[in-house]
Amino acid sequence: MDIIEIKNLKHRFTDGTLGLDGINLKIRAGAFVVVAGPNGSGKTTLIRHLNGLLLPTDGCVKVAGVSVQKDLMRARRLVGMMFQDADSQIVGETVYGDVAFGPENLRLNHDQIRERVALALDVVGLKDFAEQRPHLLSGGEKRRLAIAGILAMEPRVIAFDEPFASLDYPGVKQVLRQILTLHQAGHTILVITHDLEKVLAHADRLILMQKGKIVRDGVPAEIVGDIETFGVRAPCAFHLGMEVRSWLN
Amino acid sequence: MAELTAFSFQPGTSLLHKLDVRFKLLFLILISLVSLGGGSTGLGVLTGLVAGLSIHSRLPLKSGFKEFRFFLIFLVLILVARMLTTPGTALIEIKSIAITRSGLISGVLICWRLVIIALLGFLFVFTTPSSEIKAAVEWFLKPAAFIPGKRIATMMGLIARFIPVILNQAKETAEAQRARCVENRRNPLYRLVRLGVPLIRRTFEQADRLIVALEARCYSENRTDPALSATRTDWFALFIITIICGWILSS
Secondary structure, X not given: OEEEEEEEEEEEOOOOOEXXXXXXXXXXXXXXXXXXXXXXXXHHHHHHOOXXXXXXXXXXXXXXXXXXXXXXHHHHHHEEEEOOOHHHHOOOOOHHHHHHHHHHHOOOOHHHHHHHHHHHHHHHOOHHHOOOOHHHOOHHHHHHHHXXXXXXXXXOEEEEEOOOOOOOHHHHHHHHHHHXXXXXXXXXXXXXXXXXXXXXXXXXXXXXXXXXXXXEEEOHHHHHHHHHHHOOOOOHHHHOOOOOOOOOO | OOXXXXXXXXXXXXXXXXXXXXXXXXXXXXXXXXXXXXXXXXXXXXXXXXXXXXXXXXXXXXXXXXXXXXXXXXXXXXXXXXXXXXXXXXXXXXXXXXXXHHHHHHHXXXXXXXXXXXXHHHHHHHHOOHHHHHHHHHHHHOOOOOOOHHHXXXXXXXXXXXXXXXXXXXXXXXXXXXOOOHHHOXXXXXXXXXXXXXXXXXXXXXXXXXXXXXXXXXXXXXXXXOOOOOOHHHHHHHHHHHHHHHHHHHO
């Protein structure tokens, strides 16, 4: 079953720039998709259409069979989004308060909120940090907190926008491990990045974007060969003629 | 790790952290109003109260003092203005400019009151999450059907959320400019413009990012607010504060 269906999606910004130009895309439930491309290729613009943060100039985006435009709240509940800058995503004054923010917006009662927050913090391993101030967490912990905030809304799809940006090695491993756990738990995962090194070993599909269009789409091993002609660096292992390995090994 | 401004909520277990936000807001208003009419004895009692609460709540007075430095300049200006403009017996006289005794006393009292009110605000923000402030404002505005309580409460909650962010950005921008020797420029207007323009731009950019993050998590005015419940401690605190305020007004 396809959880995301995009038909002829176009997006033009208010200054006239064409952000997306005729995107057609289907993503099956439970997939692990990496969307790569150089800066300005339209990756972030594309995923912001999945939960209605941006609306199409033309075309249609459906999540689980329903148009995003028809029911924005449903789309935002089903598609969780982790932004590049985890700090700007943190809105609570404590770790608990931040994770509770989404369920509070869904108007759940206090018991349900407590239950969801406890579960989400447990999944990301931040249970003992509940009363901590979020801004004092490390980079990796902040990303995990952002993931917990998304999980508390019980989404089916989770989109990560440059999840490894400005993280140290332990931070990258923490976040990557978290993404894989979520995938194993049945979530559809979309990772937007121009740094394939850290995540490609786990993806079952690679989509390459350039100038607002999808220029390659397929199994990573099959399309990674000419990826550098589109401004994305191929993983080192590929240059050495080796298999791309996980950062967790 | 990010260093936060002292003007932000800090989780804790002090009495003020435990009090119901509606009572805290009421105390803040009551004490501020009473301090406006209080003399030196009353202000002394209030200072003792505020100092005691600050120590008990572990208010970071040292870093708070640094953040208060611009406020202190403002206080000095008020003091000087009062000393020079209030008629009375001259303490010092230079040509036609006279510093009067009554001006000095009235200036000190005004500054004292403002410091008490500012410290109370500081304590309130330090011990209360913005979600609770929002819920309390909404609760107080509920009886006034013609006032859009939810909207006002949401705006106040966002302001409370944003003040530390703006102060943090001001600090970062100032540090970046100091790293490029801005202190060599003696013209304060030049420095203000150089700090103000990027700060405003960054604040708007940050506001944009925050709005997108809020939208992605289904933010709306109609959300589950924190449960507000008054305990015996709240009523006892109200009793004590009322007695203190009554005594100050009558003395």
